[in-house]
Amino acid sequence: MKKNLFVVALMAGALLLSGCASKKELQNCQTENAQLTSDYNTAKTTIAANNERIKSLEEQLAAAKSHADALQSSLDKSLSNAGSSNVNIEKLVDQINESNQYIRHLVEVKSKSDSLNLVLTNNLTRSLSKDEMKEVNVQVLKGVVYISLADNMLFKTASYEVNDRAKETLSKIAKIINDYKDYEVLVEGNTDNVPVNSDAPSMKNIRNNWDLSALRASSVVQYLQNNFGVDPKRMTAGGRGEYNPLVSNDTEIGKQRNRRTQIIITPKLDQFMDLIDKAPEEK
Template structure:
């Protein structure tokens, strides 16, 4: 009886040892897999940070170029008055300004202000027909900024461009192709809402860059804009036009800004006799 009991105890001990070893091996394998995944994630993070740094450097260079061109435009406008413009363009500008909302003309105190108003009006007619609430156009020292709401361009959380936006992008492409030296920067902007953990988009940085890149690819591939003239940039939620406290304000912040530097003669010539 004692011998039987001893054999039973030894067998149980050996079985327990075997099970413990299996658990240990399984845990060690899980640990190695987790460590490998962590290293892979770290590498991907470093690659994304490197790409983001390159994009930010390019955007910085482009902004410096914009500022340089603005300074040159300022010098030109300070040194020359209305007589520096061709007679045809002077007349076109006068005709354009007669069609502009008087409220917008009240703040035009100089030739530069008048040119900005005329350029903005011509672009609104050319690009949006002056009717879309999803498109806002402003001009600062002949640098044109077109803000397009995501309601027109994208579905929520997506970077796939809606076909409803194709006519607008086609018009912008025609503007881009009208002047060989013109460059266009597409900036993606978001609100400050975070993504769920299971989303395929990591964060608003990634979404804003993907959206800008999607538009740039369409301008290049579908509408034949020279890719050397295009820049894609993501600003995430860090350049808002309103606070993010309300749904209405968050909708304003979800936008794409298209920045173009026009040739003055080209834009003053956009208004035909029927407009």
């Protein structure tokens, strides 16, 4: 009997001990579960916060990428426009350089022409005497040499025939013309507005001042050719009558100034145009 009670007591103790152990484990489990739950919630909160942060960073990255793409597009466009502008600018610069080069060429041609005209004029004026200079006017106008001679030193009274007095002066002019073979010569007759006296023997068959001015120019051309060997191919005779006056014909002095013959010496037009049209050499 005692033995049976002992066994029962042991079993009861074992059960009691077993119950106590289960309760402690339960408490431990509950404590651990509470900690895990807390950790989970914390982690969940952290993850949520991180997700929000990541989302914010992704949005910022997307905005930055969009801005970068816009900048790149703008840069590409700018570079494209700049390239086009550079091409246009280069073309413009080339055109300006060509234009400047051509202008320099024209200036050189003009300077050469002006220099030759100056030498020609100086040579002629130095060869003329003081008395001749009173009746001969030499000047350069617009790149052309004008030699103006009074009619009373060239022609006989009321005539288109060259007088003996003009021989010395015309010989000096002829020498200059022969020395400058690249020049052409236009001899131009001019009169005052007084009608021609057709009754005078020397004016027979002369209808008006047109005829008189043309015949006087022709007489000078032939005189230069026949007496001084000036090439007739280089010369042209023309008359302008009374229609190219220097001054008014209202006075005798004015009429005297208008009665003149001009010997116009100019570079040959075709050679001068060749100089102008010639492409400047690259420098």
